[in-house]
Amino acid sequence: MKSLGTIAKVGGALGYAAYNGIKSTNAQTRQLNQTRNTKNISPTGCGIIAIGFILGAIVGICAGSFMAFGIIFFGTAFVVSIMTIVSSDEETKQTSSPTEVSKEDVLINSNPKFKEVAGAIKKSILSKVPHEYINLQLKGLPVDLRKECFLQALLSALDEYNLMPEIPNETEKYIDGLTAKMNISEDMLASKSQYVDFTKSLIVQDILHGIIPRRATLTRNPINFQKNEILIWPFVGVVLYEEVVRHQSVGASRGISVRVANGIYYRVGAFKGETLTTSSLQAKYTGSLIITNKNIYLYSIQKSIRLPYEKILSFVPFEDGIGIQPDRMNAKTIYIKGLDGRFAFNVVSNIRNINE
Template identity: 25%
Template structure:
């Protein structure tokens, strides 16, 4: 049966003959539904592996004829996700043409709609395809370490058409190249005095003319804590006056010793705006105005900020690359 399906995809068996032979052989060969689905998974998997861009014009009609003549419901045929994988490859292949060939998104939408009319794809899977293509384009564009103006225009057109915010990506799609592209776009706009046009939903209260530029998730905030204790000894004599009462003479000589340690405040979101740093977690919310900063020390996995205050304490944010924040501080008018 698997061989018969292979012959259909290489063009030596028609769709009608495929359906007739499967139907005719079910009973005498005791073919169960699971047997047919297993053969479908194998044949569809092999066909999916052979597909290369640009796709032939008969690809979708061939798939439609196959699904129609197998004799089982679509959901049953797709029980193991083989049709989803085929649909995703076709869908993503058409989307790639926007970056690879400059095909307009309006035309790509027509092609992807034709795919989903034959091979239904959930919105989650469609988003997966959009983000996968964007990730590949990001890797290509950032290979030279910088984003050209025409590359930026392509990215911005793509993201605005699909409603994608680069400065608030889902965690599973936050590739290094894609984050760098989003940050490069923000920094270029800041150089021209332009704030992000697409508002972000942030868990903090912003002031007038304040715009969120980027949001980091899973950031750990640590703050210096100082403890003080006295160490030393005493000299003198103790005299027992009566039962339960002792009188002591002499003096205590000691000195205070301060010890500091970095205390974890919590794990939450670090919001970068054009005016402030905000840290928000379930147990704390902290606002650090750029005007109050007297120094910033970048690390490989975060940064340490030094504020102007009577008793300054070290404050560290850990869990992200500080490159973007340092560039923001160089661009904003503090």
């Protein structure tokens, strides 16, 4: 019995040591998983391994052999460990995947005053305070954060302007002056959706006031404009769809077939049916929609179309596109998708009033 008791004590000691080792390893592994993906043994797996240790000890005691205990002990622990690592892989992926942090969040968290200063500058921009006063506000931040803080405040202010029924006079001139003094390039502003929407709002506002806007430019214009024709806005990467109408006869016949000669039959009966008409939109071309004060151009490598406003019957607005109905007999509606439908509809439906 002494030898059996010794085996039991050894088994218990090894089991306890293994449990503490796994517990310590798991604590260190969880810390490493915060910065990289790795496979980990879950707490459930630790319990399974502990049960395997206990079973190995019991079998060793019953067999009265330390060698049998050791073989079963380590063999069970090895098999269960492999199974546990594989089963816990998916759980580890969910907990160890790095969290995506935006650039703005990094800047805000890097300095406790960043958000406060950006909010104050936004109010200053909306109030059109002088540039010197904004510079004083920025001095509360490190030099490397000032430009980004100003840009964040400007974009937030532009969001406010875009919600206004009408943008106040001199706002565009004031914004242009600020961005020039802060060394914010036109290319940087053009990449921001808030500034693009701000420009669109100014264009629609000009048209409603009877002014032909001159804010858009094309680096390479593929269209030969007519005399005194002015670019209003280009949409690049749009898709032109055409409506395809299909007619199909559907119905059923009934009656009997009478044999007239060998291999020849005559059917006596009636057919009753109707014509089913279906329509669908089919993509035709990918290219650009160019809006001017005189025409609408649909430009693509395969085909280009010019639609004068006086030859357009109506416009159909969509959230992501616009429909154009030419003023011709049996002309199909042209659908253009992949653009700001609200803005395009406001421009084309009101620019004709200026031409008249």
